[in-house]
Amino acid sequence: MTSGSAITHKARRGLGRLRNAGKYWAVFRMSVASSFxxxxxxxxxALVLVALMVIFVQLWQTTYSAQSGALLGDFTLxxxxxxxxLVETLATSVPPLNRRIxxxxxxxxxxxLLGRPCGYVLYQYAQYLGERVVRLAMAALVASTLALLFVGxxxxxxxxxxxxxxxxxxxxxxxxxxLFAIGxxxxxxxxxxxxxxxxxxxxxxxxxxxxxxxxxxEPLGSIARALPFAALLYGPAxxxxxxxxxxxGALLLQQGLTLLVLxxxxxxxxxxxxxxxxxxxx
Amino acid sequence: MRRSLRFLGGYLSANLQAxxxxxxxxxxxxxxxxxxDGLWMxxxxxxxxxxxxxxxxxxNDIIVLWAVAAGGFGLAAGVFGKAPRLARVITTGSLDSxxxxxxxxLLHVLVSATDASAWGDLAFGLVAFCxxxxxxxxxxxxxxxxxVLIAVIFTAxxxxxxxxxxxxxxxxxxxxxxxxxxxxxxxxxxxxxHGAVKLLLFTLIPAGFISYFPVxxxxxxxxPLFGGLVVFAIGMAGLAWFVFYRGLRRYESGNxxxxxxx
Numbered sequence: 178m179t180s181g182s183a184i185t186h187k188a189r190r191g192l193g194r195l196r197n198a199g200k201y202w203a204v205f206r207m208s209v210a211s212s213f214x215x216x217x218x219x220x221x222x223a224l225v226l227v228a229l230m231v232i233f234v235q236l237w238q239t240t241y242s243a244q245s246g247a248l249l250g251d252f253t254l255x256x257x258x259x260x261x262x263l264v265e266t267l268a269t270s271v272p273p274l275n276r277r278i279x280x281x282x283x284x285x286x287x288x289x290l291l292g293r294p295c296g297y298v299l300y301q302y303a304q305y306l307g308e309r310v311v312r313l314a315m316a317a318l319v320a321s322t323l324a325l326l327f328v329g330x331x332x333x334x335x336x337x338x339x340x341x342x343x344x345x346x347x348x349x350x351x352x353x354x355x356l357f358a359i360g361x362x363x364x365x366x367x368x369x370x371x372x373x374x375x376x377x378x379x380x381x382x383x384x385x386x387x388x389x390x391x392x393x394x395e396p397l398g399s400i401a402r403a404l405p406f407a408a409l410l411y412g413p414a415x416x417x418x419x420x421x422x423x424x425x426g427a428l429l430l431q432q433g434l435t436l437l438v439l440x441x442x443x444x445x446x447x448x449x450x451x452x453x454x455x456x457x458x459x
Numbered sequence: 460m461r462r463s464l465r466f467l468g469g470y471l472s473a474n475l476q477a478x479x480x481x482x483x484x485x486x487x488x489x490x491x492x493x494x495x496d497g498l499w500m501x502x503x504x505x506x507x508x509x510x511x512x513x514x515x516x517x518x519n520d521i522i523v524l525w526a527v528a529a530g531g532f533g534l535a536a537g538v539f540g541k542a543p544r545l546a547r548v549i550t551t552g553s554l555d556s557x558x559x560x561x562x563x564x565l566l567h568v569l570v571s572a573t574d575a576s577a578w579g580d581l582a583f584g585l586v587a588f589c590x591x592x593x594x595x596x597x598x599x600x601x602x603x604x605x606x607v608l609i610a611v612i613f614t615a616x617x618x619x620x621x622x623x624x625x626x627x628x629x630x631x632x633x634x635x636x637x638x639x640x641x642x643x644x645x646x647x648x649x650x651x652x653h654g655a656v657k658l659l660l661f662t663l664i665p666a667g668f669i670s671y672f673p674v675x676x677x678x679x680x681x682x683p684l685f686g687g688l689v690v691f692a693i694g695m696a697g698l699a700w701f702v703f704y705r706g707l708r709r710y711e712s713g714n715x716x717x718x719x720x721x
Binding site: 221231235236239366367368374375379381388392397 | 481483484487488490491492494495498499501502505506508509510512513514576632633635636637639640643644647650651652653656
């Protein structure tokens with residue numbers, strides 16, 4: 178038998194958790210709303226995406242016309258353009274999170290946020306998600322419209338579509354972990370932008386933004402597929418375009434492991450960083 | 460002219476000294492930009508390993524293209540570091556502090572900052588060209604001349620975009636995106652593009668002049684082609700100058716108080 182006080186205690190804990198989740202939900206909603214306030218800026222950003230899509234379409238049209246078969250790996254021209262539309266959607270929708278964290282560390286704003294009744298990491302995560310979702314939606318709209326115009330409808334399957342939201346969510350969560358850790362490096366280094374630049378370029382090349390990883394020569398292709406960068410862009414985009422249950426399972430495992438390692442890294446770096454914060458009254 | 464060059468040299472030296480105050484930051488930005496460019500080269504190496512000839516272009520052409528484009532952009536943003544931020548300078552009223560000084564306003568604004576990562580682009584361009592192409596002496600001098608011409612085109616384009624702020628107000632986002640488009644189009648082989656896009660690359664977004672002309676000239680030097688590029692670069696610079704000063708007539712002071720060192 179369970180006593181009445183134990184039930185009350187459990188109910189209180191449950192209520193507390195709900196209230197906590199509610200706080201971050203409110204931060205997320207606020208972030209979405211404030212991103213909508215800068216819709217013109219997001220639309221301007223889409224200009225570069227238009228340029229990139231035009232470049233990729235013309236580059237791959239030329240490449241396909243220069244070779245004898247209609248397939249590169251197991252990609253047709255239509256597959257590859259839709260694949261690139263998806264990876265570009267993910268790659269161009271990353272908010273400058275590392276710059277924000279860097280700024281908060283250097284300006285001391287971090288100290289104000291630490292005093293709030295919510296976890297700093299989760300607060301930043303909720304804010305990042307809100308901003309990212311709006312950027313992702315705008316980039317998806319632009320990239321898919323252009324891909325539709327250039328090569329026709331996407332090669333989508335029901336299962337690919339169903340898996341999309343999960344693998345995309347995990348991908349943007351991995352991005353958060355990496356960018357957050359880079360931003361916190363401001364506690365130890367003069368500037369963090371160069372780390373972010375290298376990270377973004379590694380994602381660009383090893384994440385399969387420019388070309389699907391199976392088109393890399395071996396053993397480079399196998400190495401790139403095993404690296405965490407593949408879990409960010411190549412894996413999710415390939416799952417949506419060419420759904421395969423085995424590969425989907427492997428991707429979930431890769432994303433889960435990457436998130437776990439990054440989570441531990443972020444927790445460690447954050448723990449060390451917070452110990453360096455000095456708050457002086459006045 | 461000599462006084463302007465001395466002024467430019469003085470500012471450049473002061474900017475570099477200021478950047479070197481954060482020595483680790485400066486070097487990390489420089490090295491990371493070289494790595495960034497190197498990763499792009501790695502992509503193209505992979506691409507040309509699979510398709511050795513694309514509409515007449517081979518891997519050496521893309522190395523030349525990247526070396527000249529990175530070198531030109533690096534020189535432009537390294538020496539004229541305020542050019543990418545010109546729109547913000549205009550919209551925030553920060554031009555005030557330059558207007559009262561006896562130096563040429565546009566030149567003064569442009570040289571009043573440097574971008575540490577741009578030096579990485581310039582270093583990458585020089586290293587990639589010398590190490591991967593093994594140029595003859597004439598080609599090396601031609602390369603250096605082309606880097607200067609491309610830097611003029613990049614700077615003029617940045618001034619044109621920044622000057623839009625005189626008419627449009629806050630056009631920083633638009634300027635950044637159009638500059639991003641120019642850089643993106645400039646770093647892909649020109650023969651890949653066709654139709655209306657090709658027309659665009661030799662008119663509104665002058666990426667064709669940055670990618671096509673240097674590669675052609677370093678393959679097979681022809682005076683008319685070189686002369687065409689020189690005329691285009693001078694024309695762009697003249698147009699940027701004209702548009703900036705035409706826009707300056709519309710400038711309204713921000714009543715900004717500030718000190719301008721040097």
